Each structure stands twice: as C-alpha cells, then as structure tokens.
Amino acid sequence: MRRTLKQTIDEILSLAATHFKVPKEQLTPEDDFFKKLGIDSLQALELLTRLENHFQVELPDYEMQGVTDFRTLAERIQTRL
Amino acid sequence: MKNFKGGTLSWELVDGVVELALHRQPCNEIGSATLEELERFVDALVTLSGEAHALIIYSTLKAGFSAGADLRELYRRAQGMAPAERVAGVRQFLERIHRVANVLDASPLTTIAAVHGVTFGGGFELALTCDLIIADKLARFCFPELRLGLIPGFGGIPRLKRDLGNAVVRDLLLTGRSINATKALAVGLVSQLTAEGAALRVARSTAAQVRKFDRRTSEAAKKFIKPIPYEELRREIEIFCELFSRPAVEAGLRKFVESTDAQRYLP
Numbered sequence: 001m002r003r004t005l006k007q008t009i010d011e012i013l014s015l016a017a018t019h020f021k022v023p024k025e026q027l028t029p030e031d032d033f034f035k036k037l038g039i040d041s042l043q044a045l046e047l048l049t050r051l052e053n054h055f056q057v058e059l060p061d062y063e064m065q066g067v068t069d070f071r072t073l074a075e076r077i078q079t080r081l
Numbered sequence: 082m083k084n085f086k087g088g089t090l091s092w093e094l095v096d097g098v099v100e101l102a103l104h105r106q107p108c109n110e111i112g113s114a115t116l117e118e119l120e121r122f123v124d125a126l127v128t129l130s131g132e133a134h135a136l137i138i139y140s141t142l143k144a145g146f147s148a149g150a151d152l153r154e155l156y157r158r159a160q161g162m163a164p165a166e167r168v169a170g171v172r173q174f175l176e177r178i179h180r181v182a183n184v185l186d187a188s189p190l191t192t193i194a195a196v197h198g199v200t201f202g203g204g205f206e207l208a209l210t211c212d213l214i215i216a217d218k219l220a221r222f223c224f225p226e227l228r229l230g231l232i233p234g235f236g237g238i239p240r241l242k243r244d245l246g247n248a249v250v251r252d253l254l255l256t257g258r259s260i261n262a263t264k265a266l267a268v269g270l271v272s273q274l275t276a277e278g279a280a281l282r283v284a285r286s287t288a289a290q291v292r293k294f295d296r297r298t299s300e301a302a303k304k305f306i307k308p309i310p311y312e313e314l315r316r317e318i319e320i321f322c323e324l325f326s327r328p329a330v331e332a333g334l335r336k337f338v339e340s341t342d343a344q345r346y347l348p
Contacts, residue, residue: 060256
C-alpha cells in the first residue's frame, strides 16, 4: 500500500533524527532542515542519499533545488513512490 | 618511495597493495597542491609496481571521496589574468592532470577506487581511471561542470563512455544530476556496493583476491579489455579550453565561489 504524506513525513523525521543526532520530538514538518539539523551542502547530499536508499526512489537533485523544509521534501518523495 | 605523507595525500605499500589515501580538507578538492602530489605518486608508482599487484585509492575524509577540482583556486588564479593567459594556465593544468590520469589508467596493477560520499567532477574522473569502483551505499556521483559553462576536464567523458551506455553518459552530463551508488551499480559504473563505511575493507579483500592470479595474466587481460581513449582525451582538453575562454565560465565560477547558498553543490 502506498504511503500517505503523513507517513512519509514521519519516516523522514525519524531518519533525520537518527542520522543527524537531533531528538525527533524537536523536529516538525515545517522546519528548515538545514537550520534544524545544522547541516551544510555536502551533508544535504548525504541526507538526499539516505532518503533515496530508505524510500528506494531516485530524487534528481534539480527537483530538490530550493527545498528546505521536511514537508516539501516529503511531497517531492511522494511523487516518486 | 614506498611510503609518503603529504599535505593532500599519502601512500604506503602494504602486503603487495599500494594504498593511496586522499586527505585534503574539506573534501579532497583537486588544485595545484594535490596535482603536485599526484605527480609524485605516479612517478613513484613505476617503482612501486614492481613490488605490488594492486592499487587502492580512497579518502580518509568523512565528506567523501572528492568534490572535484578546486574551483576556488581556479577562480582566484584567473583573476587579473588576460583571457589568453587564463586559458594557457588551465591548459597546462589539464595536460598535467591528464598525464597523471593516463598513468593510473594504464598502470599494470589492478586498480580499485574505494569511494564513499561525494564523488563529484574531478573526483569522479579520478575514480574512473581505476579498473574497479567499489562504493559504499552513501556514495554519490555527479558531473556538475555544465552549470559552470564547462565540460568535465580530467578525462571524465571519454572514460565514462568507455564503461557505460551513451544514454547514461548523456543523462549525467546534460542534466548535471547526481546519482547514488545503487543506481551506479545498476548501470554498471560500480562493481560492488558495500555497507556504510565498508568500501575500503571490501577493496582490500578484493585486492587480496587479485593477488591469487598471475600478475602478467592480469596485466594482459587489463590491457585487452581497457583501452585508453587517447584521441578523445586530447579532444576533451581542446573543447574545455575553448569553453573556458568564454565570459560565462568566469560568471559561473564567481557564482559558485561567492555563493552562500546551502545547496550550492546541487546543479
């Protein structure tokens, strides 16, 4: 069964919390993940790869250009599921 | 020289395997300092090859294998130079890096790139000189050069074309998008996919396997199956220099160097 947007957001927040050592309860869908996770552009690529591996999708980086919050990220992933 | 510790890279000969470690912060950007040490390495490789059967190239940095050419240095050096002087400088750099890449490509040893994280541009091109690419599952490959108004200049396209279908090459080149290691394995770019942080260990185990075979046979097999596209490599330098003289390149470099955008690595 296809994931709902809510499930996708939840999985993204869990993955981000685990790998970037931020308590999940401190993350919300509207957060700017660069600021909240304290990541730079190279680490953003790591996040992108982790998301691709987790959801087993390809996320062309040009589609990620300008995306900074978890919700929009989840919406982009949804289009590939 | 069996062991060397430089500012950007180090090498050592361990149990018949030459290990070349890249360690220039932040992500092994290839500028003149790295080039000089790579030249020292390929000169030493002639002697090392007599005592080894394999070469492993890897990075000790968490960010990845290499983010490619040092664009800051390229931009800084070009400042205040006349266009013709600028092109002459870049041509000289390309001639030197191509010599390094060609020596690595033609090495009689079985060569393995053990990559993780960012493997972009010139870093990707360095990996492509190797016989095998072993990638950890967080590795990412990209040719972002077109956004600077350039093509890859360290031999990337001819070597990628040698290994992969032209459609994949065009996808990577013309969209500038990056692909992960799983995709790279699926298209035949990567020969083995490993767990996070395990690429070097798997490369060492592969090098130990290679050692079981007669060195001359491996060398003959490699020579037969891995022709070096010298003509296209020469053409690449010409196209790169032609493009480099355009104002769009300076603008692209300035934009990258001065950017504070959190996503500046994305094409």
